[in-house]
Amino acid sequence: MNNNKSIIALVLGMALTACASTSPVEKTTIQPIPYSEVCCTTYSEFPWIKLSTNEELDFQIDESSPIGHFSDGNSYFNAFKLSERSGRVQIKLSSIMSNGSVFAPKLLTLDSNFNIVNQTSVEKFDVKTADAFTRSQYQLNFLLDAKKTPYFIIYTPESSLGNSIQIDHPAKVRAKELGEAMPMVTDPRYVYDHFGKLELELKTLSLASYKEQVSPKAEVVDKKPAIQVQPDTQSYYFTAIETAVASGDIPKALSLLDEAKALNIKGAQEVFVKAVNAK
Template sequence: MNKAFSTFLMGLTISGCSQGLPPENHADVRSLTQMPVCCSSYAGFYWTGLDKNDQVRLKLDQNSPVWSFPGGKSYFGAFRFSPQSGQVAVHIDSLMSAGQVFAPSVILLDAHFKPQITYDLNHFSIRYADAFGQNRYAGQFQINAENTPYMVVYTDADKTGDKVIIPHPARIRAMESGEPLPIVSDINYSRTHQGTLNIQVTTESVRQHPAPVISQPAPHQFTRTAERDSVRYYHHAIQRAVAANHIDKALALLEEAKVLNIPGARRVFIEAINKKTAR
């Protein structure tokens, strides 16, 4: 890629920063700020277990859990690496679609759920559409799963509303070939609280040391605040899933609530179904 072309692309991807949220996203921001956090601590997150080698598609939206991170509230996905994994390579793509993109950040936590490492958006690069996928943020990380067995993917609220400008594919081809630039519009994306990510995990070395034994608190040791947060989260998530006609997701949430002994979850599910069918 020649110097002029590189300068051209850099100008496009930087020029759109610090723009306001488009009107259609204001409601989402208000909704997120009003939503309760899922838990009272990282230990209360629902941790999705990963296999040694795994591929996961993560969709973050109003049905996702919410936590108040240092940069503000965000929907998030929480993952636990395989207990057999030692050194892992993690590749994360955040897809640009329908004028929006989720600007990812990553927190790695130790076995005691204490944050150890944070990778912000600066650790991700913009990849243009190619044979491997659409326009996207892409990040590649080498992680010691023995030291940091837990991973959280979220967005920094301060980044939402910024604009990302991607050159039109025809313009890229013309610049690469030296042909006259076509009269086409570049593609604009706004960073939002919602999005879809593809996560790929590859174990490069198995665990070589025993995992630390973490004592789990008895049920009665959970605080009343944690209980209220969990109940509120599951009740609201079930209601939203049913209202959005995502019945499978609502049933999955109901099953999780049963395992966690969340009171009233079945009643909330039935009431939500009855309310929807009565319309």
């Protein structure tokens, strides 16, 4: 008799558990963020976190995080800028499910002019159940070209707040993998909240290279130092030119004039012209 009662109680318990796991759950009310608390409305104004070529970050999006205005509402967020040394970058983004809530991430990637290149909503993230080493989480693996999309932002749409996700209990997952009987456990449910714990792993696969801007080389002019002409030398050429012209030896006068010009003797041309006119 007692055995029959135990079996009946077990069956009733299983039925109640099944009802609890399949019954609809109302959306939890979570207050939206007032617009007055928004710090930034354009992406160029966002505070950016500069990343190294390789990073492993555990961080919280909480009350201390900045608040931005997005096309789908206001949200706490974090914004990241890839290293200028990076080319192709492999990134893993995880949002940890803990204490009945989770930050349902949306990812925006932007070009160098802060234009949106791509958007990835939480529905595109994988759900990873807890194991011996990690907690249950949303997870997204993606590649970025740091030259084309150097910026990315993590936030949550206002419309998703209060929604929830129910995932298989880790014990059920292990039982399925091992082909064992399903344990009597309740699948956990996590509400989408303003805040949450996230992890970011970044690995640079290739480095960026740039051509240096080299200014044209200035033409080097080999300037010879000016010859300092002594007064006696100037007087000699002036007198010799006048004497040659006066004697009718114009070729000699012209030769002396060329020598005077080569020596940078100023006034030799005028002396020659005057001597010719005088003759």
